[in-house]
Amino acid sequence: DAKTTQPPSMDCAEGRAANLPCNHSTISGNEYVYWYRQIHSQGPQYIIHGLKNNETNEMASLIITEDRKSSTLILPHATLRDTAVYYCIVRSLNSGNTPLVFGKGTRLSVIA
Amino acid sequence: DADVTQTPRNRITKTGKRIMLECSQTKGHDRMYWYRQDPGLGLRLIYYSFDVKDINKGEISDGYSVSRQAQAKFSLSLESAIPNQTALYFCATSDAGYSYEQYFGPGTRLTVT
Numbered sequence: 001d002a003k004t005t006q007p008p009s010m011d012c013a014e015g016r017a018a019n020l021p022c023n024h025s026t027i028s029g030n031e032y033v034y035w036y037r038q039i040h041s042q043g044p045q046y047i048i049h050g051l052k053n054n055e056t057n058e059m060a061s062l063i064i065t066e067d068r069k070s071s072t073l074i075l076p077h078a079t080l081r082d083t084a085v086y087y088c089i090v091r092s093l094n095s096g097n098t099p100l101v102f103g104k105g106t107r108l109s110v111i112a
Numbered sequence: 113d114a115d116v117t118q119t120p121r122n123r124i125t126k127t128g129k130r131i132m133l134e135c136s137q138t139k140g141h142d143r144m145y146w147y148r149q150d151p152g153l154g155l156r157l158i159y160y161s162f163d164v165k166d167i168n169k170g171e172i173s174d175g176y177s178v179s180r181q182a183q184a185k186f187s188l189s190l191e192s193a194i195p196n197q198t199a200l201y202f203c204a205t206s207d208a209g210y211s212y213e214q215y216f217g218p219g220t221r222l223t224v225t
Contacts, residue, residue: 036214041200041219041221042216042218042219043116043202043204043216043217043218043219044155044202044204044214044216045216046213046214046215049213087154099143099145099157099160099170099206099214100214101157102147102154102155102156103154104152104153104154105154
């Protein structure tokens with residue numbers, strides 16, 4: 001599975017959009033991009049995933065560049081409860097039975 | 113009720129003691145996982161199981177063992193606990209579908225003194 005690179009930390013003002021970047025320059029054609037988040041010491045929570053098209057759900061939007069080498073997770077109106085560590089993970093459907101591998105992620109602090 | 117439960121939630125034990133962490137799930141998933149998390153670090157995979165008869169080592173299996181007693185239950189054992197096994201332990205489950213969404217339990221905070 002391709003390696004991902006995320007900034008270690010970011011700040012965002014409450015009510016503003018939080019844009020979390022992820023680089024995955026070695027991603028291959030059959031690899032999906034997944035986002036999870038972990039709110040202080042709780043179990044990680046799935047947010048969204050995508051292959052090449054932009055995706056949106058009730059939690060967030062995922063924007064994947066046309067060359068698929070990077071993506072951005074967007075929380076449209078960040079709240080204090082969105083303060084968490086956000087993990088970007090790349091995984092292939094052809095990885096067979098290998099579990100997700102979590103890196104260090106980006107620590108997002110939403111500031112009042 | 114929570115879909116993935118872990119017991120105990122907190123445990124303090126002494127070096128050399130045997131300890132078992134238990135995980136139960138009601139999601140009907142075949143796949144179950146144990147991760148550990150150290151302060152400031154991401155999650156590292158200890159063991160995983162894709163069905164009752166399947167056990168696989170993860171990145172950091174040394175010092176740990178697991179038992180998959182049933183589809184819904186996956187236990188992690190530390191045969192002889194040592195202080196550097198002090199960590200937050202998470203159990204997770206997933207189905208075999210392409211979405212590969214993993215559902216995590218609330219975690220067990222283990223301290224080995």
